[in-house]
Amino acid sequence: MHYIKYLRHFPHHHRLLFFTKKKRKNTVKMATLKVPAHVPAPSEDAEQLRKAFEGWGTNEQLIIDILAHRNAAQRNLIRKTYREAYGEDLLKSLDEELSSDFERAVVLFTLDPAERDAFLAHEATKRFTSSHWVLMEIACTRSSHELFNVRKAYHDLYKKSLEEDVAHHTKGDYCKLLVPLVSAFRYQGEEVNMTLARSEAKILREKISDKQYSDEEVIRIVTTRSKAQLNATLNHYNTAFGNAINKDLKADPEDEFLKLLRAAIKCLTVPEKYFEKVLRQAINKLGTDEWALARVVATRAEVDMVRIKEEYQRRNSVTLEKAIAGDTSGDYEKMLLALIGAGDV
Secondary structure, eight states: OHHHHHHTTOOOGGGOOOOOOOOOTTHHHHOOOOOOSSOOOHHHHHHHHHHHHSSSSOOHHHHHHHHTTSOHHHHHHHHHHHHHHHSSOHHHHHHHHOOHHHHHHHHHHHSOHHHHHHHHHHHHTSTTTOOHHHHHHHHHHSOHHHHHHHHHHHHHHHSSOHHHHHHHHOOHHHHHHHHHHHHOOOOOSOOOOHHHHHHHHHHHHHHHHTTOTTOHHHHHHHHHSOHHHHHHHHHHHHHHHSSOHHHHTTSSTTOHHHHHHHHHHHHHHOHHHHHHHHHHHHHHSSSOOHHHHHHHHHHHTTTTHHHHHHHHHHHHSSOHHHHHHHHOOHHHHHHHHHHTTOSOO
């Protein structure tokens, strides 16, 4: 299947030296991933997974019990140990044994986060799976160091730069917005310049009033400012002009570029509201959008799924667990529910 084809050039990922960044203290509390108090050794997990693949049929529950309850560092060690013990990438074994939506959810979650984002971004530049939204989502909801690691993983996997592929596969205003977004390395701290916030709020107001939505000043502010600075600018915009910026950006509701720009601003300032909407639309569609559902659950389970679940329940008056259970089935349902923290470890 396509995962293996896309990832076949990836060097043994444990050799990669990615930048690391101290996580904010509250990030772990916002994760829904449940890791048991006593985690078996990676060699034991690797052996159990091998057993799950052997014999008649596959032991899907055992795969869920292990992979849906290990953090990124633990999953990386399992893959490294598995390769050393059996001479094969765990992803390849999963690819051969599993199928359909369940396979996609398991493989996406098993991947190292930077590797996963690189895979999703590459997929988003392909003709039949292209998505400006996925590229924007990755660029705007990852920290600067995480996005740097995505670009490095992309380069290692596909022998091209992410910027190069995005520039090649997008056009016009989309290209003007997406290339600087995926190239960004924003300041991550909380320092804010209020004079700058006031002046840039004024610039945004003037450009939006003139319907110059893709003006280079608008693009510059959205694609370079820190998230704290952007929040200060948008708060001032709201106070000074009596409207939230996203409300003013709804002047042309059918404009697809405007929808993307609004979503980028939401991702940069209130990501849980953006992800809630993606999940709501994925689940409420006639025929679930399984790719969107699996992507959000796999990428946010270790980050801020607690907030997303709270926002989902507030907005829809039903828990995300109940919505997913009502819309999916079998091992796929079990995998998703395990990742969003339903049930015991």
